[in-house]
Amino acid sequence: MIIVLTRAFFILLGILFGHQLSIYLYPSHLTNIVQFWIGFISLSLIFGITGLILGGYVGKYLKYLQGKVEDFIGRMPIPDLIFSIIGILLGIVIGAPAYLGLSKIQLPSIIGTTISMFVYLLIILFTTRIVYRSKDRILNLIRKKDKIYVEKGAISQEKYTAKAKILDTSSIIDGRIYHICSTGFIEGAIIIPNFVIEELQKLADSSEDLKRKRGRIGLDMLHKLREEKKVEVKIIDTDFPNLEGVDSKLVQLAKELKSAIITNDYNLNKVARLKRVEVLNVNELSNAVKQIILPGEKITVQVIKEGKEEDQGIAYLDDGTMIVVENGKKLVGETVNVEVKGFLQTPAGRMIFTKLLKENQKRFFNKR
Structure with a gap:
């Protein structure tokens, strides 16, 4: 659609340019009406076809830009987009008096217009940046917070909405x-x-x-x-x-x-x-919700299997925490009392290192 509209615009522009050029080349006081219309139609065709070709290229570029802008806006969070638009509108309103004031300064028209437009665009840019950077503070003021306050000796709480x-x-x-x-x-x-x-x-x-x-x-x-x-x-x-x-x-x-x-x-x-x-x-x-066990604490565990290291046995707490039992290799299947020596926290979980209490050493190893 944008390519069609751009071509139509450039064709119309070409026809209007052909009309103005035919008026200049064939003034009514020097030429008759037939010559004027022949010149007008010829020039309109030439510049209309030129507009058709040029409009196609410009339309394709505008379509590319449209896709980029839509992609950029689509990636922007809604609050960012809203506050950016608000900032631009505020900049336009605030910058208008400055633009009008600078336009009245006695300067050459081109220089005066250039300076006025530059200052106007700067004001819009600064206003947009200020509003955009202040969005979090503005949202915090607008957003209802969970507050507990005392009123006439009674504590009441505003309605709390949990985050999804x-x-x-x-x-x-x-x-x-x-x-x-x-x-x-x-x-x-x-x-x-x-x-x-x-x-x-x-x-x-x-x-x-x-x-x-x-x-x-x-x-x-x-x-x-x-x-x-x-x-x-x-x-x-x-x-x-x-x-x-x-x-x-x-x-x-x-x-x-x-x-x-x-x-x-x-x-x-x-x-x-x-x-x-x-x-x-x-x-x-x-x-976070696993049982907290401190070094020196005594616990009872069942040795399930042999460990990777020599003489180690492996047991588990009810929450799945691995217990490494020193000298527990020969106690697979037995329930023993152990003392916690330390633990190691890993991304996969926590490992607790323990040693057998003396009563277990006498009970099992002397028997064997």
Whole structure:
């Protein structure tokens, strides 16, 4: 459409230019009406065809620019776009008096107009930048905050609206988020975008067994989440065709909805935090709620298997924390009392290092 409009404009411009040129070349007092019309039609055809060709090139360039602008605006969060427009409008209003005032200064017309336009554009630019940079403070003033205040000896609280949480594919397949939701610890709506569901369906239809199993588990968990009454689950159709990859779409959606992302994905976790999007990691939650055990504390564990190092045995707490038992290699299957020596925190979880109490050494090793 833009190419057609541009060509039409340039054709009209060419005809008007041909008309003005024919008036100049064939003045009415020197030529008759027939010569004028022949000249007008000839010049209009020449410049009209020139406008048609030139308008095609200009139209293609304008279409390219239109695509770039639409892509740029599509990537901008809605608040950024709104405040940018407000800044431009304020700049136009504030800069108008300055432009009119400078126009009245006694300067050559070209110089005066150039200076006035330059100052006008600077005022618009500065106003837009100031409004854009102040958007967070303005939003904080407008946005209702959770406040506790005392009124006539009674404490009351403004209505609190919990932030929505967006689920990614990894957190749905993992399954623990369903159990967390079922306990009632999650506040706010759970949002599942359609492009996440489509990714689960692609996994479920995969020719690879592992991917197919993961996809089907994810769809089963999704079905359970929708039936869970302790949390509100919303499936939305919002998509970002200009963005590639589910992770990029999740980050953009979270920025627009001012929501948090629930994920187990390491890369998504890093990217989202770099872009100042709140991330809730189920693995971090799991580590945070594990039983706290301090060095010197005595616990009872069952040695499950041999460790990698010499004479080590491996046990586990109820929450899955690995216990390394010194000199426990020969005690597989036995329940023993141990003392905590220390622990090691890793991205995969926590490992606790222990040693056998003397009573266990006498009980087991003397017997053997």
